[in-house]
Amino acid sequence: MAKPTSGRGARDLRVKVKTARGRKLSSTLWLERQLNDPYVARARAEGFRGRAAFKISELDDKFRFLVPGARVLDLGCAPGGWCQIAVDRVNALGTKGGKARGRVVGLDLQEVEPIAGAEIHVLDFLSDGADDVVKGWLDGPADVVMSDMAAASSGHKQTDHIRIIALCEAAAYLAFDVLAENGTFVAKVLAGGAEGELQKLLKLRFKSVANVKPNASRSDSSEKFVVARGFKGISPDEADA
Known part of the structure; x- marks a missing residue:
């Protein structure tokens, strides 16, 4: 992936935003960062709903979990960039001749603009029975x-x-209820010390757990992504509980 050009010429092209009356300094700095973010510009040019689309594409390039025919559940899917990437890679539209057709279901607490090839639902995934509802929408485990x-x-x-x-x-925990054996769980976390218990939990349930900071994540952000692969399934004791 090409990196932004550095040097005097690049500095001269940087957009400066003046502080407007009624606008906080933090808002001005955020707007300036957005206008100068190459991933924001690229997302706009390529028709994605946000720079986050490049985060999931980088993770999938590395770990290859969005394969044709896969059933995908995207939690908190607004504004929809991750769904857009998933639709293409799992062949949810059936445009990749000869390859299995996948399914993409997105959930959010708010309405999301439709995405061709994805089913978007308003649902609180913490609500009772959400796991069964999701498996019904996916027509099977994820x-x-x-x-x-x-x-x-x-x-x-x-x-x-x-x-x-x-x-x-x-x-x-929702993933444990809806994932197929050998399935994958991908989620954003923030580095800071409290994620140790989460790591232990995932290592018990999955064959491998990796922590990655994609290039598309801002360098000043503490976010990283956990990629847990090879879901071991639930034990007989859990199934009987």
Whole structure:
């Protein structure tokens, strides 16, 4: 992947945003960063709904879990960039001749603009019976459960870290209920020390667990992604519980 050009010429092309009346400095800095982010520009040019699309594509390039014919569940799918990548790679539209046709189901708490090849539903995945509902929509167990969810920011770094780890753990427990054997779980976490228990939990349930920071993640962000592959399934004791 080509990297942004450095040097004097590149600095001269950087967009500067003036502080406007009523706009906070933090908002101005965020807007300036967006306007100068090469991944934001690339997402716009290629028709993706956000720079996050490149994060899941990088992870899949490395681990190859979005294969034709796979059933994919995307938790917290708004605005839809991860679904867009999944639709293409699992052949949900059936456009890849001779290859199995996959299925993509996205869940969110809010309405999401339709995506060709994906089924988008408004559902709280923490609600009772959500796992059975999801398996019905997928027409079977999932091969991949993925989550780019993040809890609403409180402005306190340690609190936000704990919240996102708790959200990731909840997503993992849903994955245990809906994943097929040898399935994959992919989720965003924040580095910060509280993710140790999550790592232990995943290592018990999956054959391999990797932690990756894609190039598309901003260098100043503490986010990383856990990729757990080879779901071991549930034990007989759990099945009888």
